[in-house]
Amino acid sequence: xxxHIVSKSPYSSSALADCLRTCGNGDAIVxxxxxxxxxxxxxxKLQDFAGKAVFCLRADAxxxxxxxxxxxxxxxxARWVALCTEYRPIVSWFK
Amino acid sequence: xxxxxxxxxxxxLDKEGFLRNLADWTPDVATALARSEGIELTEAHWxxxxxxxxxxxxxxxxxxxRPLVKYVGQHLGPDKGKSIYLMxxxxxxxxxxxxxxxxxxxxTNCL
Amino acid sequence: xxxxxLALCRQAPYGNALAREGLEAVLAAAAMDxxxxxxxxxxxxxxLVQQSPEGIxxxxxxxxxxxxxxxxxxxxxxCRASLQQRGIDPVAIELPGAEIQLVENTTAxxxxxxxxxxx
Numbered sequence: 001x002x003x004h005i006v007s008k009s010p011y012s013s014s015a016l017a018d019c020l021r022t023c024g025n026g027d028a029i030v031x032x033x034x035x036x037x038x039x040x041x042x043x044x045k046l047q048d049f050a051g052k053a054v055f056c057l058r059a060d061a062x063x064x065x066x067x068x069x070x071x072x073x074x075x076x077x078a079r080w081v082a083l084c085t086e087y088r089p090i091v092s093w094f095k
Numbered sequence: 096x097x098x099x100x101x102x103x104x105x106x107x108l109d110k111e112g113f114l115r116n117l118a119d120w121t122p123d124v125a126t127a128l129a130r131s132e133g134i135e136l137t138e139a140h141w142x143x144x145x146x147x148x149x150x151x152x153x154x155x156x157x158x159x160x161r162p163l164v165k166y167v168g169q170h171l172g173p174d175k176g177k178s179i180y181l182m183x184x185x186x187x188x189x190x191x192x193x194x195x196x197x198x199x200x201x202x203t204n205c206l
Numbered sequence: 207x208x209x210x211x212l213a214l215c216r217q218a219p220y221g222n223a224l225a226r227e228g229l230e231a232v233l234a235a236a237a238m239d240x241x242x243x244x245x246x247x248x249x250x251x252x253x254l255v256q257q258s259p260e261g262i263x264x265x266x267x268x269x270x271x272x273x274x275x276x277x278x279x280x281x282x283x284x285c286r287a288s289l290q291q292r293g294i295d296p297v298a299i300e301l302p303g304a305e306i307q308l309v310e311n312t313t314a315x316x317x318x319x320x321x322x323x324x325x
Binding site: 001002014018021022023024027088089090091092093094095 | 212214216217222224247248249287312313314316317319320321322324
């Protein structure tokens, strides 16, 4: 199962959209850096996450003042590293 | 690396001895570049140099060892499409030394 | 056992450096006998169309990609949906010496690799 890492805002980049197109059942998504904007409560991007395991780096969300919706799991760096060991391969969507 | 001087004309080289301006290449330049590598060019060298240049025209890049061997094999037959054959012509690194003498840029993927 | 590597190429050829960097990474890996698989998807499929970049002072990336079979990368994988979205006929991106394989399910395809390099 693949771990997808998205680091760009869904409003300025196709990174998240491209990721979602190839994200299958059982895959997981980690939102980092500007990727965390997709997790904002009330964001219209949230509907695309239905049925998917989505995580978001807490420090990046807090830094940007993003109020993360309840269906996205806020994690710290240690959990992120753990996820990277649980999934294979890892795909970065950074542009 | 010192620049080349051919028939009173100064040909600029980079620090590894590759031509700075690919348009400077002539057979005389090749002979001089080969000499600085300790190589006297023979017919066997020239046919490989021509292939290096046609590889560059076709793909716009200089070949690494493996594609050079394959390309030579396709055009000159399996006897010459061998790394040992090319190694004898252009020691110690045929892709790099051959590219230099053929007036191509240094292969970017040549470590 | 050696790990399987996929280069995921999803950028158009000249707007930024990633497309060229991806190709160079693939060529370097292939030269070191670590031949990766290559998947073009998204705007990456634009790397494969006929192009004439001389006027903008760039080297022809498609021409460079044509060297892949010489480096041991004989099959190019291409996302069919990305072609369709952009109105590109698969026939128009055929490369001499390379086998084109259209990928229907990129999810399953990507899942088959140990490592994915994104470009």
